[in-house]
Amino acid sequence: MITRLLLRDARLQTGPVVDELARRVARPKSTVQSYSNAEFDQIKLAAQRRFRTALRRIEDNARHLQRWREGAFAKDGRDWVIGEALDILARGEDLPQYVDKNGRETLVVKYRKALGGAGAEATWQRLFLSRMEAVALGVLLLAEYGWNLSVIDRAETPQASPDPGEDGHPTYRIPLNKPRRGVGHHHETRNVTDDGAASQGRLITQALQATRFARAIVEDLAPGTNRLVVWHAIRVSRESMDWDRHPPVGGFHFGIDTAAARTWARAEGLGGSPFRRGRRTVIAVDRREPGQHSQDTHDRQYVLIDKRVQADAVEVIAAGAQDAANRAREAILVAELRDTPNPRDTETATADCADYDNSPFPAPDGGCGASFLMCLACANARVHPGHHPRLAHLHLALANLRSALPSAVWEADWGEAHTRLADLKNKLGDGVWAQALSRVTDADRDLINHLLTGVLDT
Template sequence: MNAPGRRAALPSYDHRTPQALLPDSLVVRHRNSRGEIKEFDFSTLTVAEPFQRSLATLFAARCAPQGWSTHVSSSKYWRHVSYFADFLAAQPETVRDIDDLSAAVLRRWRNSLPLHDKQRFTRMAFLLREDPRLQSGAVADELLRRVRLAPSSTQSYSDQEFTRITVAARRTFRTARKRIDANALHLQRWHAGAFAEDSQEWLLGEALDVLARTGLVPEERKPNNMASEGFLYVAADKYQKALGGAKAQFTWQRLFLSRMETTALAVLLMAQFGWNLSVIAGLAVPKASPDPGADGQPTYRLELDKPRRGPSRHHETRNVTDTGAGSAGRLITHALQATRFARSCVAQSAPETDRLMVWRTGHRGPLKVSTDREQPVGVFRFGVLSQDASAWAQAQGFTGSPFLRGRRTVLAVNRREPAQQSEQTFDRSYVLVDRRVQRDSVNVIAAGAEAALTQARNTLLVAALRDSGDPDHVETATADCADPYASPFSNSADLGCTASFLLCLACTNATVHPGHHSRLAHLGAALNNLRSALHPTVWQREWAEHHARLEDLRTRLGNAVWEQALMRVSDADRDLIDHLLHGMLEA
């Protein structure tokens, strides 16, 4: 289905996927996911013609639909291929084709690369390994060799830094949204006939009406030597007073976001969801649930495109609900409100375009846009670039684009969960290398160790092991007690110990000698039987700690002693343990 919901047209019966490399050509044509084509001429490489053809064949295989989806990816690999070809051309060995590659040449190439640029080897090795001639042997082993890459220098923000960035973005976007809402209200009142005709309020309403329908305020052309076409487009004199001036903030910015305001919105989306720029730029207009419910809180369905996940895993959907101020759904509501006029104008000229992040530019001339991005529609642009983020940050007094560090802060520090990467990549590239996570983990690890120690003390044997009993001790169902009135489990020394006999093994006053072994071994067997009869949750809650102490006792005594104890179990031991498990010995 296409964006408006009409069934897309099927290709003709004789349709064939265009070939990336024709049989008699060395030019690879990469068609990206948008259908745009970029050509790479392998005849320009500084290697022999057979090697050019081999490299072109490997490259073309990655340009298939299940391979690279963007020209950014293919262009990056093309640079690595060119660099590799230049390296081979400078070597004393003659390498006419892939067959002539040696492990020594590959090792020399890998060692020549600086640590921060080892990806040139790993990516080129990824291509070469696809050749059938390099599936085994010394060269294949060299291509499979793990390469130590330079650790990432990107670190997360502190709480204070991240708060300042989000506050600045919220301030920028909120100002823009309120401006658009105020002008939208004025336009609504104009449509309702609230203003006297030809009054300043009425003229402003008429100008806004034209702006909402065309993206332009009523204009006229005036000669200007500085303009590229020799003319300058300005608001018509009739409307300039009502608008308040001819500058952008008085004209088209009344209903549309600017580039920097859209960047601020992108920063808020990154801070809320942890998305990167490519996901935000490609975000389709969220659809609200057809039945928002009696509370009137809309739930939006977000359709995300995440190319880095690999083929068949690009797409993901997520539902978010507008539950009020500060919620993820409220941010989506505000984004829809702020872009509604821009999206309406785009829909008139390009109804198949369905992008949330749309903004208006003040430039009328042609603008070079990457073939991987949504192409401009008139004066409207889509998405945000990294240079836009850097420009916004500089204007706000920050250094560099906030997206890399900000996304690391959201995922590695705040959420501790991966977004577009595997758990292994997330741990290796985000969590373990982040200094803030390392500092915060010290207290977490210490708390975990303390909890584990406490749990171990609670579940392991505390009672002392003796070779024989002490006549001064009091016998219990599971051990001997040195002092029932000094129990750690009782709040009153006058009453003596009121704890279950099952806790005797966890008491510092208790001792265990061979006279107890048979009944304790029988108790362990009885708890194992209960485990098979009870629900796991119930057994874990009621009996797991007692069983763990008996297992610890078994480990200390040894299996041989424990098995002999089981063979000596008497009827008195069985009755005693039966009464204990049925609660008949409790106070």
């Protein structure tokens, strides 16, 4: 960008400076590496432990509040007072306080005694996530969906499908905001279904349950805010000076920033923020497919530079190379090419055999146990111009079968034979092969038809 700006100056458009400005400088490669399985499992376990504890707490108190609203408790009993306190919090109001003799605001005794204290754990955390619990939710969203921190920070509330189907399982439409993708590509949507504990949509259901009271209050105070990750601050703070972030609404904040992620990691006894390395782990190692980016970015920025992927690929590449070599040896033409037939050889459907009794594919009762298609893979076979027409026709017939059969079936039954014939065609040349096709007789067609239909096997 600076180069383009400098080149607008007429004094910098001639001479050696032009060559210097034209020199391309490679973008520095990322030094971020993926986690090991053990490291990432530890991070996910820490996030699950913190978030699920919060979810159970909020669900237990939600049930208590519902029972209070249904009149299930005797008035002024401890359970009734707890229910009343929860109702006050759920409406977005502060619990009643008084000024003690030291001039400090203190929760009134009735609620302090029933709730078991006046701290955050005993009061507002009964219905709302804390900052660290919100980060734990963010880590789980990263692990489940591969979202980066900016996407999680701005994630909007997913909407359940209006017609979830007869099974009643909700399908969530998740709007995603990806600022760095460029103009016209900032927004996309994903659909996930909650059809069980192991399904992708279950985490969305849990996130909505854990934030439902907070989101309801925020919607009353600032309609249209529509953020998924909402948490309650310990104290009401002034409006954030980070203009890229959504400002707080009352005591509620939205999303996750890097500072919160680092604080969470320290509290859990981990290293720095888990989001960059965690996303690389999910995208490059676990899924091995692009997230909210192109295939080219996935390959260059995630896969090729990751040392764990490189290490894991060694055995795969070696095994693939060995398999390719084995298949190449199996599928090349082994039969000997001759200009003329030998009267002592035995004719088969695809070649002549020079030593039937000493076959590399012996039958249990002696002789040769191979099919006629395997003749081209046998060193005892001899192929001369008299075989060319029928073999050219066989090559064409196998190609036609390819369009009529499932790929796996065709590959298993005919793939190697077709490859050997392609090798023969390559050795003979296109001119000889074209002449062979022009000389195919009805007898050749019948012979190949019998070969492909199994008549010759009997």
